[in-house]
Amino acid sequence: MSGLLAAGPDGGPGDFAVDVLAVVEQIPAGRVLSYGDVAELVGRGGPRAVGRVMSVYGSGVPWWRVLRVDGSFAPEVFARAVRHHRDEGTPMRPGGERVDMRLSRWDGG
DNA sequence: GCAATGACTGGTA
DNA sequence: TTACCAGCCATTG
8 A cells, every 4th residue: 555545534535446546557568458457457446447547537647558458549639649658668469559569468467 | 235336348230 | 450339437507
């Protein structure tokens, strides 16, 4: 527990959200994880729940390293996410609009 | 406590 | 390859 984020009854994120953010922080540069993969590493919840956590509290973590299972991004973050990955050298598919999950997917540690 | 929401996923056509 | 449908689950009002 790094202490940067903490669950609290004072309107803070739930325990699930804190765990999701902790996993995302562990993703190394140049690697990515799908929403479902994050949920699996957390051990509970699902891709929808992870997506919701990212939309609300994702600003404090490398959110661009979490994307759809097919390597595409949500329209809201597409432009910024692609810029980050190009800067990190993440393997992209021809066209540069999707990440090559085959090569970029993080194994979890 | 119930119903709606959303940065999703897998299967089928 | 793309498009549509049903299931999924934590969070919010």
